[in-house]
Amino acid sequence: MSTLLEVTGVSKAFEGVKANTDVSIRVNAGEIVGLIGPNGSGKTTLFNSIVGYHPVDGGTIQFAGKEITTLRVPEIARLGLLRTFQQTRVYKQMNCVENLQISTPAAQLSTASLFVRVPKPVTEKAEALLDFVGLSSKRYLLAGDLSFGQQKLLEFAMALMSEPKLLLLDEPTAGINPTLINGLIDRLRRANAEFGVTLLVIEHNMRVIMNLATRLYCLAQGKILAEGAPEAVRQDPRVIEAYLGGH
Amino acid sequence: MSSTPRWLYVVLLAVGVFAPVLLPQIASQLAFLWIMVVFALAWDIMGGRMGYNSFGNILFFGIGCYALAVFQRDLNWGGYWVALPIGLVFAGILASLAAVFFGVGMLGLREKYFAVGTLGLGVAAGEIAASWDYIGAGGGLSTTLMPVAGNANVYWAYIAFATAVVTFFALKRLYVGRIGLALGAIRDDEDKAEAMGLPTTRVKTLAWAVSAFPLGVAGGIVGNMQGFIDPRDIAFAGPTYGTWMILMAILGGRGTLWGPVLGAFVFQITKELFWVYLAEWQRIALGVLIVAIVVFFPRGILGWARERWPQRFGVRVVETPA
Ligand SMILES: Nc1ncnc2c1ncn2[C@@H]1O[C@H](COP(=O)(O)OP(=O)(O)OP(=O)(O)O)[C@@H](O)[C@H]1O
Ligand SMILES: [Mg+2]
Numbered sequence: 001m002s003t004l005l006e007v008t009g010v011s012k013a014f015e016g017v018k019a020n021t022d023v024s025i026r027v028n029a030g031e032i033v034g035l036i037g038p039n040g041s042g043k044t045t046l047f048n049s050i051v052g053y054h055p056v057d058g059g060t061i062q063f064a065g066k067e068i069t070t071l072r073v074p075e076i077a078r079l080g081l082l083r084t085f086q087q088t089r090v091y092k093q094m095n096c097v098e099n100l101q102i103s104t105p106a107a108q109l110s111t112a113s114l115f116v117r118v119p120k121p122v123t124e125k126a127e128a129l130l131d132f133v134g135l136s137s138k139r140y141l142l143a144g145d146l147s148f149g150q151q152k153l154l155e156f157a158m159a160l161m162s163e164p165k166l167l168l169l170d171e172p173t174a175g176i177n178p179t180l181i182n183g184l185i186d187r188l189r190r191a192n193a194e195f196g197v198t199l200l201v202i203e204h205n206m207r208v209i210m211n212l213a214t215r216l217y218c219l220a221q222g223k224i225l226a227e228g229a230p231e232a233v234r235q236d237p238r239v240i241e242a243y244l245g246g247h
Numbered sequence: 248m249s250s251t252p253r254w255l256y257v258v259l260l261a262v263g264v265f266a267p268v269l270l271p272q273i274a275s276q277l278a279f280l281w282i283m284v285v286f287a288l289a290w291d292i293m294g295g296r297m298g299y300n301s302f303g304n305i306l307f308f309g310i311g312c313y314a315l316a317v318f319q320r321d322l323n324w325g326g327y328w329v330a331l332p333i334g335l336v337f338a339g340i341l342a343s344l345a346a347v348f349f350g351v352g353m354l355g356l357r358e359k360y361f362a363v364g365t366l367g368l369g370v371a372a373g374e375i376a377a378s379w380d381y382i383g384a385g386g387g388l389s390t391t392l393m394p395v396a397g398n399a400n401v402y403w404a405y406i407a408f409a410t411a412v413v414t415f416f417a418l419k420r421l422y423v424g425r426i427g428l429a430l431g432a433i434r435d436d437e438d439k440a441e442a443m444g445l446p447t448t449r450v451k452t453l454a455w456a457v458s459a460f461p462l463g464v465a466g467g468i469v470g471n472m473q474g475f476i477d478p479r480d481i482a483f484a485g486p487t488y489g490t491w492m493i494l495m496a497i498l499g500g501r502g503t504l505w506g507p508v509l510g511a512f513v514f515q516i517t518k519e520l521f522w523v524y525l526a527e528w529q530r531i532a533l534g535v536l537i538v539a540i541v542v543f544f545p546r547g548i549l550g551w552a553r554e555r556w557p558q559r560f561g562v563r564v565v566e567t568p569a
Contacts, residue, residue: 051442077444089442091435094428102428106444114426114453162443 003062004029004166004198005050005081010059012042012049019045021222022059027166032192032199034213034230036206038243042222043202044086047168051083052076064165078106080165084172086202088151092144096135096154099143100126103161129157133187134180148175153184160191167191169201173208185211210234218242251505263412267404274400276519278472281407283515285414285465286492287499287507292418292458294493295501296427297451298434299354303365305489306349306372307342307459309482311466313382314338316476319391327394335467342463346455354451357437366485373483387477390470403472410468414461419504421457430454434502490537498540500549503560509548 005027012020019042027033037043049056052073061069063081071079091099101118108122130139133153138146143154152175159167172188173181185208191197203209209216209230216233218226220242226233233239263281267274286308293299318334325333349368356364377385393399421427429450432440440447470476483489491514499510517536521529544551553560 053442073438074441074444074447077442082444083442085439085442089436089439091432091439093435094431098428098431102425102432102440102445103443106446109425109429109446111449111453114429114450115421115424117423118425118428158443 002029003027004031004064005200006062007046007050008060008062010046010049010061011057012045012054013057018222020049020056020219023219023222023224024059025217025224025227027198027200029165029198030192030196031215032188032201032213034209034216035200035202035219036204036209036216036233036239037219037225041219041242043219044170045222046219047083047170047202050076050168051081077162080105080163081168082159082162082164082166083168084152084155084159084170086170086174088148088155090143090146090151090154090158093142095142096130096139096146097123097126099154099158100129100161103158105163126161129160130154132160132190133157134183149177149180152176156187156191160195160197163195164197166198166200169199171202171204173203173205181205181208188212206234263405263408267401267408271398271401274398274404275472276515278400278404278407278468280512280515281404281411282465282469283491283495283511284411284508285407285461286488287495287511288411288414288418289458289461289465290492291496291501291507292430292454295496295503295506296422296430296434297454299451299454300358300362300493301365301455301458302362302485302489302493303353303367303369304458304462304492305369305483305485306365307345307462308466308469308488309369309372309376309478309484310342310345311338311463312470312476312482313376313388313466314341314463315467316388316390316470317382319471323391327391331471335464338467339460339463342459342466343456346459347452350452350455354448354455369483369485369489373479373485376478376482382478383476385478387475387481388470389475390473392474393471400472403468407465407468410461410464415504415508422504426450426453494537494540497547498544500547500551500553503547503549503553506547506549513548 003026007023007025010020010023023046035043035046048054050061052068052071052075056069060067063076063079066079068076068079101122104122127139130136133156135150135153135157138150143151146154152172156172173184176184188199189212192199201209201212213230216227216230217224218233218239225242226236226239266277290301290304293301315334315338318337319330323330353361353364353368376382382388393402395402429445432445433447433450437447466482470481473481476482495510495514496507497510498514499508500506518533521532525532546554
């Protein structure tokens with residue numbers, strides 16, 4: 001398997017708070033990798049560092065063989081590395097279909113294409129993806145009128161619409177009705193298997209991540225505490241200690 | 248947006264075509280009415296659709312004023328009637344180029360920083376124009392008069408009407424394109440748009456360039472129509488034209504197609520009535536009107552109407568069966 005994302009020794013501090021210290025992780029093409037850790041352990045910070053949201057204090061990040069440590073958010077996104085937000089972000093005054101229509105791969109948005117109508121295949125794909133995440137009946141509602149959980153699903157669909165190589169999901173099941181979680185796990189798997197999207201998933205729900213991930217990393221106090229097969233990581237005494245003693 | 252009733256087009260067309268000949272004594276007010284429509288429509292591209300409140304769009308108007316006047320003075324290709332359309336297009340292009348040029352610095356600013364930055368741009372332009380001898384400096388610049396017998400304003404009313412019509416339909420077409428969605432995405436959440444890889448810088452620059460073009464043309468028209476360009480009171484008149492363009496878009500309903508048109512009509516007609524019936528008090532009345540607009544109609548007439556009757560505006564409020 002080829003390496004898609006290689007994070008090497010990345011550190012990031014906020015005014016003295018060491019959010020990430022010497023973090024190294026690797027994601028291979030085609031994998032579903034989980035990232036767990038107690039609240040405040042630095043998971044979202046690591047995502048932000050990877051996608052270029054803020055400069056890192058040290059370390060390097062490579063994506064698809066390309067050095068991206070100093071690239072900014074839009075440049076990295078255009079390489080096919082996308083993230084969803086823990087506090088969902090959708091275009092609230094636009095309806096669901098429109099949210100997807102404008103989420104096509106950046107390569108398809110030439111200057112000339114901006115001046116013409118949304119091509120029919122794009123709209124069809126948007127409808128299909130809304131169906132995929134179970135939002136078909138809401139397709140003409142404004143995204144801002146959706147519930148938090150529905151916005152999570154919409155944001156997931158938007159990410160798929162832009163056909164990323166690697167998708168970083170920040171707590172995809174948070175706020176999702178427990179009865180729908182199994183369906184969501186299934187969709188994440190299908191996104192991986194059928195659409196070929198490699199996933200790196202932050203998740204607090206242990207049942208979900210055990211079901212989903214092929215490998216796990218555990219962060220605690222900004223450092224990688226353990227990595228490996230999901231079951232092994234879960235039973236690692238240091239991981240148990242971090243979760244119980246962390247706060 | 249739902250489809251526009253046909254009678255509205257018919258009425259507006261009738262006003263545009265017949266009013267100047269039937270009411271030549273108010274031809275200049277009519278010309279200004281259409282210029283106001285252009286002002287509001289152009290401002291709304293940035294302020295309404297994209298959520299970027301530009302206080303400096305007057306810059307493009309002023310550039311247009313001088314561009315046409317200098318073109319007529321120094322080149323005047325093919326005589327007046329050939330040079331006029333070429334010069335108007337030249338005025339628009341120059342304004343668009345200025346938008347691209349200044350966009351590099353300004354469009355990196357967000358929200359109030361953008362508003363203040365653009366405000367400074369408009370003021371600075373006025374000061375520069377007032378000290379630049381080539382364009383008459385503080386003394387202003389006289390423009391070429393239209394070589395017609397009788398009331399030139401009748402002609403200007405038609406030229407302004409045509410400009411408004413072209414602007415309206417060009418924007419109508421633009422907004423159904425992908426860029427319409429891109430503008431909405433930037434308005435709703437620019438960070439998200441960036442994170443999705445949307446070429447936001449390109450979209451913003453294009454939007455500003457597009458809004459600058461009709462303003463440049465409008466500047467050319469007004470400068471010529473007045474016969475004289477004062478750098479601060481006409482070309483870069485931020486406190487009047489520059490502020491009005493924002494108010495009209497807000498009054499009618501920003502981010503809607505007809506809002507800016509409606510806002511321009513209501514504002515221009517009210518303003519003219521104030522001027523006629525409120526001698527001495529017109530400026531105060533206008534000030535009160537402006538405050539009232541911002542306080543009571545923050546979402547504008549159409550914004551308010553859309554909230555009350557969403558279906559009429561094509562907003563589907565009920566769920567559709569899957
Ligand atoms: N922009 C910021 N400025 C200052 N401190 C920050 C900033 N972002 C994160 N931190 C701090 O860095 C630490 C790690 O935060 P982070 O959001 O990465 O945690 P997390 O693992 O995602 O937590 P959770 O599971 O609660 O989402 C926390 O102590 C947080 O307060
Ligand atoms: Mg987090």
